[in-house]
Every structure is written in C-alpha cells, then in structure tokens.
Amino acid sequence: MGIAERKEREREEVKDLILNAAREIFLAEGFENTSIRKIASRIEYSPGIIYLHYKDKNELFLALHDKAFECKMKALFYSVEHIADPLERLKATGESYLRYGIDNRQDYELMFVLSCTMEALAMKEEFWKDGALAINVLKANIQECIDAGYFREDIDLDETSLLLWSHVHGLVTLHNTERLNIYDTDDKEAFMFRSMNVFFSMVEQGLR
Amino acid sequence: MGIAERKEREREEVKDLILNAAREIFLAEGFENTSIRKIASRIEYSPGIIYLHYKDKNELFLALHDKAFECKMKALFYSVEHIADPLERLKATGESYLRYGIDNRQDYELMFVLSCTMEALAMKEEFWKDGALAINVLKANIQECIDAGYFREDIDLDETSLLLWSHVHGLVTLHNTERLNIYDTDDKEAFMFRSMNVFFSMVEQGLR
C-alpha cells in the first residue's frame, strides 16, 4: 500500500514547509510579526492549512522551539567538548552561551523566554527532553570540576547548575531587552564579558 | 484664569483614569490581554481618548513602567535600609528582589522584560532616571562592602553590580517563564532561594 505512505510523506513535507517558513519569518521579523497568514502566503497555501498540522500557533512555536533546542544546544556543547580541563570547559560553555544568546536574539527568545511555548508544552506529557539533557551536561561538567578538585565536594549539582545558568541567562536577557543601557558604557558586549570574567573568577575562588 | 487650570486638572484626571485602568487590567490579565478598547470601556470612554493622552500603546506602558519603577524600587531599597552590615544588606536586597519578582510577575515584566517600554524610552532623551538611581544604590552598597573589608578593593563597581543583578534577574525570569520545570523539584521557590544562598556564599568567599 505505497499510497498511504506517499500521503503520509506529503503530509510531512507540508508540515516541514510550514515549519521552515515560520522559522524564516520568525528569525527575520520576530515573534510578534510572524502571523499565520504570512506563513501561509509564503508557502502559497491558505491560512487554514496550518491548523491541519498544528493545533494552534503555540504548538507551531513549540515545534520551532524543539527544533532550535535540538540543534543549537547540541552545537553549543559540542563546540566545547574538546576542552579537557573541566573548569576551562565550563567557562567556555558560559562564553559560548552568552555569545549565542546575544547573536541570536530570536532563537534565544524562542528557547528561553517566550511563554507561549511553555503553554503548549504544559499541554503535553513529555516534559523537557532536550532541555533536561542540556542541564545534565552542565551538571556532569560541574561534577567533573568537583572530581578535579576545582570545586569542593559538598556543593549541590542542581543548585550550582541553576546558579551558573541563571547568571548567563540574566546577562543575555538584560542585554537583549536593552536594560544594559542604564550602564554608561560604550561597548555593552565587552562590558558583559568582563562582568562574566569577574563572575568566573568568583566561581573559581568561591566554590573551592 | 481658573478656567484653564481646571481644564488642565480635568485632563490630568482623565490621564490618571486611563493609567489606573490600564494598570488594573494589566495586573489581572497581563500585557497581551490589555487592549486599548478594554481600557477605554473600563473608564467608560471611547478608545480614541487614549490617543489624546498617550502617543501610542508603548508610551502608555512606558508610563506604567515609570510608575512601577518609581514606587517599587524605592520600596525595595527602603525595606533593607535599616540593615547596618553592608553584606547582610546586599543579601537582603537580593532576596527581596527575588521575592518581589516572583510574587509580582506582571510588574516585573513591565520593569525588566517588556521591550515595548524600551522602544518608547528610546524615543525620549531622558534616559534612565530611576533605573540609574537603583543601580547607584546597589553600587554604593558594594562600595560599602569593600570599605568594610568584605570585598577586595580592586573589583569594579559596574562589573560587580551587573554580576549581582544578572544573577537575580536570571532567577526571576527563568522562574516566571516556567523554565525551572526542567528541574525535578517539588518546591521551585525554595530551590531558587537555596541556589541564591550558594551564590551569596560564593560571593562572600570569591570577592574577598
């Protein structure tokens, strides 16, 4: 029965078409300006088609979220995998995260800010697959730092990972929402990275 | 010339009416659901009236932003003013900030997340009055910690204040956007405060 399979394949193709168009518009124009009608007209279908593949706009953006997460988080951790020293790798991860967050605002918003994606997620059971994975890599890295004698042994992996994550997340979001303008600095990015250096030197000394 | 003054007073009254209605709806239903039409109908005026007092929706929200900032930041710093020890006061400030951020999501979003307010601000010249003020209090507190011998003398006030701010801001925003759900904890709030304690113990040891 090759016919049913072809149908299924064609369905998936349209679904991908939608997702890619959505992604393109989203990256170029942001969440607010990515409308169902725009997506539909870009792929030369009627608006209704989207609702035959995604329950609503939230679910479409959740699909974008998942794809970005899958792709970008893997790339992030992969890019620092070669660094043998766990503390150096931890620092490099933070720097890459910050770099990525400010160079890819839309993606970052999709993954870590927008709540429409979380609303869609809450409707599902499979809570956090890739997200949990990323946190696990971070926690493993912290454990390595403990094992290597950089950090003392009694620190909690969850608490410490949140401590690190919230710091870089805070930097990215303050930057991306223009809140760093209160600081009277010419080069905001350099300023952030300097602040991050202070943070890491503090981590190095303070978790020992 | 009492007549012109009365007119002016009436104008201000309507402007305040708008602002208060906007605030009420915003607090109850969030940014997305606060529409010009809803605000107008609540105060029993037509939608057009709002545009006679505010250039657009962004400027209306900037007014809400300014009011929240003026009121809430003052209250925050005032609530810890009595603590003599600078390090203890710094910790208390962080805890109050976190507490406020998660107990008042809408207000927090208004002050530190929404970019519509920043877009409206960018159109104005008077950049950051209250915001800068808040950062200055924080920087002064850090300076006191240096003077009291808690922190070493060569740390940079700007970098360190950003370090502290971005941490608590990160915690609040991760919490408020449901991103802490990746952690398998029952009590997210307690978890955050524990993480913050680790952070402060790290600050204490790492900035000395």
Next chain:
DNA sequence: TGATAATTTGAACACCGTTCAATACATTTG
C-alpha cells in the same frame, strides 16, 4: 466513468492598534 473519500480553501467571527471626520459640549462674543 461515476461514486466516494480526503484535502484544501477562503469567507466569516471576534478581536487588535490606530486614525480622523463628524459630533457633542463648553466658552466667548454680539
């Protein structure tokens, strides 16, 4: 080829921010 099933459409609904000619009201003038 005709009947049936699956796919896709696009008009319709109830909203949104924003504008602006027209209306309603207040004040001043004759």
Next chain:
DNA sequence: CAAATGTATTGAACGGTGTTCAAATTATCA
C-alpha cells in the same frame, strides 16, 4: 439670551490578528 467660536470626545473605518468550518476541490476506489 442666542449665535458663533473653540475644544473635547466619539465611533466608524482601515488593515491587521488567530481560529473555525461549510463548501469546493482534488484524488482514490469500485
């Protein structure tokens, strides 16, 4: 006091939004 002027407010209209669903189109099967 009435008419004329000036000001404040209205609300319909414009071009958008997410979403639904009867209807039209297209593809498969007998």
